[in-house]
Amino acid sequence: MSKKKVLILGGGAVGAIVANKVSREMRREIARGELDITILDKNATSYNQGGYTFIPFGLLTPEDITRPRRSLISPRVNCVFGRDGEVTMVNLDQREVKTVGGETYAYDYLLIATGCQCDLDALPGLKEDFNTFYTNLDDTLKLKERLENMPKGRIVILTTGMPVPCPGAPGKFAALLDDYVKSVKGWKPGTDSTITFLWPLPLVGPPEYNKLFTRNLKERGIEDRREFKPTEINPSSRQIVSAAGEIIDYDLLITIPVHKPAQAMVDSGITDEKGWLPSDKYSLRYNNKGAESYREVYVVGDTGPVDILKTGIGAHYQASVTAQNLINDLHGTPVTVPYRGETGCPFVQSSYTTSQRGKAHIATWTYDNPLKPFKPTELGWFFYRMYYYIYWDTAIKGLM
Amino acid sequence: MESQDVKILDEKSYEELEDLLSLVALLRGYLNDHVIKDLADTMASLSGLASAMAGTDLVNVLEKAMQDPELDRALLDPPRIGLAGMLKTMGDADVQKGMGILLTLLKAMGKAAGNT
Incomplete structure (x- = not known):
């Protein structure tokens, strides 16, 4: 049986979650040499970007929101960081990706999760x-x-x-x-x-x-x-x-x-007319209005099209669905699990000061289920604060 | 007609109830099919661990063993035992029984791994 290759561009939240979930499910296939999962990223350190908002006020420290990337990703996954992991060109027709270091990575399935930049x-x-x-x-x-x-x-x-x-x-x-x-x-x-x-x-x-x-x-x-x-x-x-x-x-x-996507995406000529990577909003597979579509390519997280909100919560749910779809693809199961547009945004009414307790609420909604009226609460604040502390060990490891 | 007492929550209690309900709404919004599956998978792992713990007397043996005062003394000042020391210790009856348990466990692990 020839080895199947899953290539993941981007070792951030999405890349790590998908790699961890798929490698856990397919650990026997990986052990038997039938499957290879590789992550490419120029950076070897992960940052919880949602935590930046809290840093100027001393509500989180740099240590809280930083982790060495390798420690977050299962040893079953190959990680290439640095120049050899910095993507320069993505060729969807040839199914290969080139990096600064000069390497060419061929793939059977590709996950593009390269995020965005200012x-x-x-x-x-x-x-x-x-x-x-x-x-x-x-x-x-x-x-x-x-x-x-x-x-x-x-x-x-x-x-x-x-x-x-x-x-x-x-x-x-x-x-x-x-x-x-x-x-x-x-x-x-x-x-x-x-x-x-x-x-x-x-x-x-x-x-x-x-x-x-x-x-x-x-x-x-x-x-x-x-x-x-x-x-x-x-x-x-x-x-x-x-x-x-x-x-x-x-x-x-x-x-x-x-914001705009990673430069390599633009250079590869695979962005849509709004400058982002196009995808089907349910399957998250690469799809440029039907003109160009690649069933084996997934576009997930901040790098996706403008009509899918770029949120941390959304990226988490998209990663979950994509991990399942990749597992189905690898097993040959003809089922596509849809992303229902689960997204959200924590609402902060007030911070925890000497005169008051913090009040917040994690507001969530989906494509067709709008946000209902809500009330920020003290428990909501603590829940939000706790989430960033256990984020690495639960969310990124694909446990919840 | 009998009158019925209506209890009215005071402001603080009402706020606390709202807090609790808001948390429920928050958790409800967090859940979806995939989150449920992830939680179930994690619980399954923990259940496996619990099953291992609950289904054996080895845990009771370990519980007693780890509180042995000789172990406390060894942890305070670990004895250095080389190859010769090992051979000497293996003459002790308790050590021999401990070895017996460990080796039986090892054999069981080998059997279990071979069957997955």
Whole structure:
């Protein structure tokens, strides 16, 4: 029996979950040399990106959200990190992938889970004054330092456009920031500081989420501007210019830029007209409006099409379904398990300070089952906080 | 008609009830077919472990053995036993019985592995 090859591009949450689940189920086939599962990634360290939002406020430490990738992935899976794992070209017709190191990897099944990255070129002037928690741990720690050392002033949280991964995070950050400046820095609202939230869409999240979010910002006195489309940043005068010609002044600009997929995907010519990897929204198999489809290629997580929300919760459920579909493919079972659009976003109403307990709720919904009215609670906050601590050992290992 | 007492929850208790119900909603939203299967698989593994523990007197033997004061002393100051020491210790009746148990367990493991 010839060896089947499952190639996974990306060793992040999706890649690790799928590799762990499939290798556990197919461990005998791997042991008999009938199956090979290989992960390619340029990075050997995993970061829980959802945790970045909490780092500037000391709610999580760098150690909490960092793990060596190899320790998270089953020894049954081959991991190639570094230059030999950095993908440069994906050839779907030839079923092979090339890397910086010069290796060519052939596959029978391909999982593309290469995530996304900030597009700094999309907004002129942004690169010269870019403060964020959306790129990596270093940038997030720099932002932490800036916030700690900032005497007072106007803080603007700007989301430049869509899509961004974790669309709830900028809003979560706003609430946590407000509690931080009030209770930790002791700023008096309205006098020492203002926080302004600039958002490119009319709503933040689905209607029920938006309702509570809007009310929360209003009660906190945070300026809340929707459908704000920035056209340029002026770092010397510290101003944001909008498409409508409006000018917003800032002392500290925290930006969540619009995102784009990994460069290798663009270079390979496999992105759709919106610039992302196209897939069937149920099977998650590569499908560019029926014109080009590859039954053996799965597109999962942040790298997927714009009509599938880019969330951590969504990525987890997509990974679950894809692992099962790959197992079915390998067994020759003609059953495709659909992704029902399970996604969500933790809503944070308040943080845990000296004067109050934190309140949150993990809001979830699916493609056709909308988010119901909910109430953020103290237990919800603790559940959310606990999740990031046990995330590595339960979620990533494919145990729940 | 008899009057019936209606108990009204105080504000704090009502809040606590809401908290609990919200957690239920949260957990309910988290569950789907695949999560259930994962939870079941994990529980199955743990059940296997429980079955191993519950189905043998070896656990009771280990329970007593691990509390042996001689073991406590050895852990405080581990004796260094080389090849000669090993051969000497194997003259002791208790050690011989322990070896018997271990070797029988090893044989059983070999039998069990060969049958999967």
